[in-house]
Amino acid sequence: MKYMSETERIKKAGEALRKIRENVSRRKSPFDGMSKDESIELMRKVREKLWEEKIGVSSGRK
Amino acid sequence: MELVLDANEYIFGFGLAKEPSCEKLIDVIHNKYPSHSIRICEIIVAEVRHNLTLEDFRRFIEFISALTTIDQSIVIPFEIGAKYETKGFKPADAFIAAYTECVGADALVTENRHFLSRQEDLPFKVVKAEEILLKL
Numbered sequence: 001m002k003y004m005s006e007t008e009r010i011k012k013a014g015e016a017l018r019k020i021r022e023n024v025s026r027r028k029s030p031f032d033g034m035s036k037d038e039s040i041e042l043m044r045k046v047r048e049k050l051w052e053e054k055i056g057v058s059s060g061r062k
Numbered sequence: 063m064e065l066v067l068d069a070n071e072y073i074f075g076f077g078l079a080k081e082p083s084c085e086k087l088i089d090v091i092h093n094k095y096p097s098h099s100i101r102i103c104e105i106i107v108a109e110v111r112h113n114l115t116l117e118d119f120r121r122f123i124e125f126i127s128a129l130t131t132i133d134q135s136i137v138i139p140f141e142i143g144a145k146y147e148t149k150g151f152k153p154a155d156a157f158i159a160a161y162t163e164c165v166g167a168d169a170l171v172t173e174n175r176h177f178l179s180r181q182e183d184l185p186f187k188v189v190k191a192e193e194i195l196l197k198l
Binding site: 009010012013014016017019020021023024025027029030031034036037039040043044046047048050051054055 | 073076089104105114121128157
């Protein structure tokens with residue numbers, strides 16, 4: 001196992017962040033054409049779905 | 063200052079939708095590390111995962127692991143989660159609010175107006191990225 005110093009970890013984190021943004025900018029976003037509120041509503045639906053999967057039951061709420 | 067960043071802060075911050083304040087928030091937390099600590103739980107990680115390729119999710123884990131530890135098995139007392147459901151939060155939102163309270167964070171940073179509109183009597187602040195940036 002390779003151990004990194006904190007400085008190295010933060011530097012690598014910055015590289016990872018830059019690469020994520022670079023890749024994201026090249027792909028079609030699931031939020032393309034949506035307003036901020038519409039994007040957040042979509043995220044909330046995903047959150048509830050993931051939550052229901054996590055706890056294994058439907059929340060039964062709307 | 064200890065912060066919980068909602069999933070939308072990461073998703074916007076990575077550029078999946080244009081929201082410059084969220085991008086700046088991620089940059090400031092990274093660039094000023096360890097001045098401000100962040101906490102993150104499994105459900106937020108799962109939401110971010112949903113929006114990234116596997117390769118970029120691996121990078122996200124590398125990024126977030128440099129800044130904090132993912133709280134994977136944190137136990138939230140039922141009554142705290144139930145308290146937020148009583149306030150009108152959906153179950154997953156209630157969990158995130160309860161998580162924010164349990165870890166003792168100063169603020170939950172989110173663009174979600176459902177959180178932002180229900181911030182009376184909470185033991186933490188609920189703020190948007192552009193608001194918290196003024197304090198960092």
